Amino acid sequence: MSILIALIIVCGIVASWLWYRAWHDDNANSGRKEKALALILQQARATADETTRALETSGTTDVDVLTEVVWRRTEAPLITYDTSRREFTAAVAKSTLYDEEAILPGAGPVKVTRCFVFSYIHRTGQAWTSQLSERHDDVCxxxxxxxxxxxxxxxxxxxxxxxxxxxxxxxxxxxxxxxxxxxxxxxxxxxxxxxxxxxxxxxxxxxxxxxxxxxxxxxxxxxxxxxxxxxx
Missing domain, CATH: 3.10.450 (Nuclear Transport Factor 2; Chain: A,)
Structure with a gap:
């Protein structure tokens, strides 16, 4: 009987430890994921600002040249230009990795992705302006x-x-x-x-x-x- 009681106690301790580890890892991983997503957004905002400055200092109205300016900063494979609005739109998925914690083997780097649409508008007689929006993955x-x-x-x-x-x-x-x-x-x-x-x-x-x-x-x-x- 004493052996059975001891086994029950040990099993209870192990179960409690496993529950705690699962809770701890889940919270830790959620925090790391949020930080990774926040970092992507921070970098996207910086890219939007850098591209706006590059467009402003390009000194050209050539659409092909400006398309390349947008591409070199945003790395967006798809860039469109609206002639009537004088607006470039660039859609691109940005990713980063974070290390995931887990009890079982196989844990490691996990990739997270956010889909962004960059818009750059140049009104006559005005400076370039930009707008950044996060969209559903399907858009990218x-x-x-x-x-x-x-x-x-x-x-x-x-x-x-x-x-x-x-x-x-x-x-x-x-x-x-x-x-x-x-x-x-x-x-x-x-x-x-x-x-x-x-x-x-x-x-x-x-x-x-x-x-x-x-x-x-x-x-x-x-x-x-x-x-x-x-x-x-």
């Missing part, structure tokens, strides 16, 4: 999808033979099955580089973005780059 999915497709396209173009860097050659290389995910609009060779304007579409055609791919004519394709453009 087309942008994220386009970003992934652009990375794949850049790798493909970088690895192509120089003699295949024609409009037909690049179209075949990027879209061999004819799904029209990539639509090569034009290809120009100037000096020692090839420039291709490609319309990249997201899943189910929810959105598309023109990209300017630049590929040096060297066989290794080193130095190739992809930058969003206002139009193709």
């Amino acid at each position: 999915r087309p942008s994220t999808d386009i970003g992934g497709k652009v990375s794949l396209a850049l790798t493909q173009i970088s690895n192509m033979y120089a003699e295949d860097l024609s409009r037909a050659g690049i179209q075949k290389g990027l879209d061999p099955t004819g799904r029209r995910v990539y639509d090569v609009k034009s290809v120009v060779t100037k000096g020692q580089a090839v420039t291709a304007f490609v319309l990249v579409s997201s899943f189910e055609g929810a959105a598309d973005q023109c990209y300017r791919f630049t590929r040096p004519l060297g066989d290794d394709g080193k130095g190739s780059a992809a930058v969003p453009a206002s139009s193709c």
Whole structure:
């Protein structure tokens, strides 16, 4: 009987400890998650301010140049421009990691993501202004999808033979099955580089973005780059 009582006491202590650890870990992880999300928001606000200053000091009204200014700061794969409103809109998902605590093995870094839409407006005779809004993850999915497709396209173009860097050659290389995910609009060779304007579409055609791919004519394709453009 004494052994049974001892076992009951031990089991009770273990259960209490497990409950406490679960409660402690849950609270600790919730706090870490909130801090990680707050950090993403803080960084997004800083990005919005930095981009506004860069647009203000750019000294140009060229939409392509301004699109690149927005892209280099926000890293948004999808950037649109409303001519009537003189407004750029950039959608991008921002992520960070935090370490999660757990009793069982397998705990470690956890990724959290927030979807942001940056808006930059330039009224006649006024300075650039910005607006940052957090949106549902669905809003950023087309942008994220386009970003992934652009990375794949850049790798493909970088690895192509120089003699295949024609409009037909690049179209075949990027879209061999004819799904029209990539639509090569034009290809120009100037000096020692090839420039291709490609319309990249997201899943189910929810959105598309023109990209300017630049590929040096060297066989290794080193130095190739992809930058969003206002139009193709």
